[in-house]
Amino acid sequence: MPATDFTKELAALIKARFPIIYVVTWEEKRFVDTVKAMIQDTSLFSKPRPVWEWTVVDGFSKNNRVEKGDIKTPMRALEFADELEEDGILILKDLYAQLALPNCEQNVIRKLKDLVWRIKEGDWLKTVIITGHDKFIPDALQKEILIKEFALPTAEEIQQVLVKLVEQNRQNQRLRFDIDSNNTIARLCEAACGLTLNEAENAFALSMVNDGVLNATDVSTIAEEKKQIIHRNGLLEFSMPKLKMEDIGGLENLKKWLEKRAQSWSEQARKYNIPAPRGVLITGLPGCGKSLTAKTVSTSWNVPLLRLDMGAVFSGLVGSSERNMRTVIQTAESMAPCVLWIDEIEKAFSGVGSSGDSGTATRLFGTFLTWMQEKEKFVFVVATANNIDFLPPELMRKGRFDEIFFVDLPTRAERKIIIDIHLKKRLTHPDVIGNLKLDDSFIDPLVERTEGFTGAEIEQVVISGLFEAFSENRAITIDDFITAIENTVPLVVTQSEKIRAIREWANVRAVSATSINHKASNGQAVNNDPKKPDEEASRGGRSIEF
Structure with missing residues (x-):
């Protein structure tokens, strides 16, 4: 495995004898595998060092063999690291739980402080690495411990998992793999970026068993898996909108x-x-x-x-x-x-x-x-x-x-587009349309009557008009929409002072989202010099065309 930026940086820290490093990661196994591969890389280390792993369940293990199973408390683990008389990297997987406590034990904090200098001044090349899914460092240790982020896997690493999973299941007669195209593999792996290796493997496996086929259409399945993972943290909402x-x-x-x-x-x-x-x-x-x-x-x-x-x-x-x-x-x-x-x-x-x-x-x-x-x-x-x-x-x-x-509020040209969009979106059944023709002669009167309406208010006008026709079980007429318009009090009336203040601010600080052509089509003056705002510019932002 070629050295990555992370392994090069971590190797440099270890060789520079940084005594305690805190690595933020959700992937303990992937991180440990990375460290073991890094230690064997002769371009980074002249000779390998043993890698010790500690958990509260098994104590210390070395090279995947439990050797010190009786050392299961944080304090005993730190004492072992202090007393170890050989070079090595000691990965403490569960110490973060103690450090995360509101009142972390003082003897643990003191032992970590002492350990920093004992390792620095000692005869053995030792490095203690604490892993945790977040930064759990008491204030008293902020200056003693270096923090490193272990990034989620790249698309190349995810591709290795995908290829391995496919090879393991090639002989399964119930599965079919349509991923011969490099573009298909790239799309699947790119879709899985943001997942841990375990989550990516689960998403690929789920894609296989859903319909017995793994192909480019499974990008949506992987996206759904990412949606569920993001939903669990409660902070972000994942979606792939269908709007254009x-x-x-x-x-x-x-x-x-x-x-x-x-x-x-x-x-x-x-x-x-x-x-x-x-x-x-x-x-x-x-x-x-x-x-x-x-x-x-x-x-x-x-x-x-x-x-x-x-x-x-x-x-x-x-x-x-x-x-x-x-x-x-x-x-x-x-x-x-x-x-x-x-x-x-x-x-x-x-x-x-x-x-x-x-x-x-x-x-x-x-x-x-x-x-x-x-x-x-x-x-x-x-x-x-x-x-x-x-x-x-x-x-x-x-x-x-x-x-x-x-x-700003939509111009005449924009209102015409908005009305046309909502009419075509909702008037789809012939029984509702009747003999109605959605041409300029029908739309233009609505455009004139909705001056000062927002896009959301125009949409509600269309919906209210449809309710009028629905309640009487008949085809829609223009009078239904006109009635809805007359019964609507637009925002421009209820918040006129606020709108004026926002427009004055936007006149010199923002770019108008409306194009010059749409402003001009509304019969309004167009300001070609944004430094000299005229009446139209004061209506909402500099008239700059991109």
């Missing part, structure tokens, strides 16, 4: 911007030396398509959508919020390429730096900002916000998000 960009009425500026960045994580994009986009912040009025856009991005880019529940991140236990945020980041990066959708982000970070903030929101905000600035994996963040005033100014600085878009 065509389902969004208008917002052509925003849609074109997103379309130009499709496949920006691919090998082809690397040829152009362009950085992968970090994300986009979409602000504006409720019901105008912000959330719908977030869902359609993942569909058009053919990547998973992860929806972040910030309420779950801010859990009640002290310290758990920070751990939850780290879990979110690690999970999202393991799923890359993917879209991370943070809905109503202002509710999560509105209290940052205020007198009511206990410090948790500020720390989480700092962690999020640092990750946004430095992330290397392709996790495209789509953040939506209704009230931009509640967002910390640091979040809107260039370098966090690639662009800030403002979504």
Whole structure:
């Protein structure tokens, strides 16, 4: 097995005589196998060293043989590591449980502190490695122990598992394997990225037994397995929406911007030396398509959508919020390429730096900002916000998000598209349509009457009109929709002052999601100089065409 970046770094730490290393991983066996292979690599070590493993059940084992089975307490394990008179790597698998306790035993903390210097100044080349699924380090040991992350397996490692599983089952007459194409294997392995090796093997095995065939269509089965795994942590919601960009009425500026960045994580994009986009912040009025856009991005880019529940991140236990945020980041990066959708982000970070903030929101905000600035994996963040005033100014600085878009009330041209989309979506049965013709003569009167309506309000108008016809068991008429319009009090009436304030903010700080052509088709002036906002620009963002 060729040396990886992780094994090279770990080998360097061991040779540099770092006494205690804490490795964060869910995969104990894979990590131990990696260490054993690393020790045998002559390019990294001049001679192999024994690898000891300790658990509270078996005590110490060496080279897969239990040799010190009576050493089953954390304190005895540390004493053994201290007294061992030979070179070696000691992997303590269950010590994290003691360190994770709110009141970790003081004698364990003291022994670890003493062990640091005993190993450094001793005659034997010893390294203690503690493994755990999260960072469980008491404050008193923060400066004594080095922390390393053991990343989830790569697509190449997952492919080795897949090939081995297929070879083991080739002779099974009930199974068929249509994976001769390298592209099929690559798609299956790419779909399994983000899983542990054990989870990936389980997903492949499930794909085989479901229909007796393993082929490219099993990508959906693997995606479903990932969905269940992510669902268990309660912080992220996994989905593969069926919505398309065509389902969004208008917002052509925003849609074109997103379309130009499709496949920006691919090998082809690397040829152009362009950085992968970090994300986009979409602000504006409720019901105008912000959330719908977030869902359609993942569909058009053919990547998973992860929806972040910030309420779950801010859990009640002290310290758990920070751990939850780290879990979110690690999970999202393991799923890359993917879209991370943070809905109503202002509710999560509105209290940052205020007198009511206990410090948790500020720390989480700092962690999020640092990750946004430095992330290397392709996790495209789509953040939506209704009230931009509640967002910390640091979040809107260039370098966090690639662009800030403002979504205003739909223009006349956009309302026509939205009405047409919803009519065609719902008027599918001939008994409901009757003699109706969905042409301009039918749609235009509805467009005129819905001025100031949001996209969501227009959708409800269509639904309410259909209920009118349904209640009388007849075909739909234009009067049904007109009645629904007259019975609707739009947002522009109930929140006119708020809308005016948001537009004034967006005029100089955001790009309009609506294209120039759609604004012009509404009979409105178009501002070609974003530095000199005119009446139309004040209606919602700079009129920049992509």
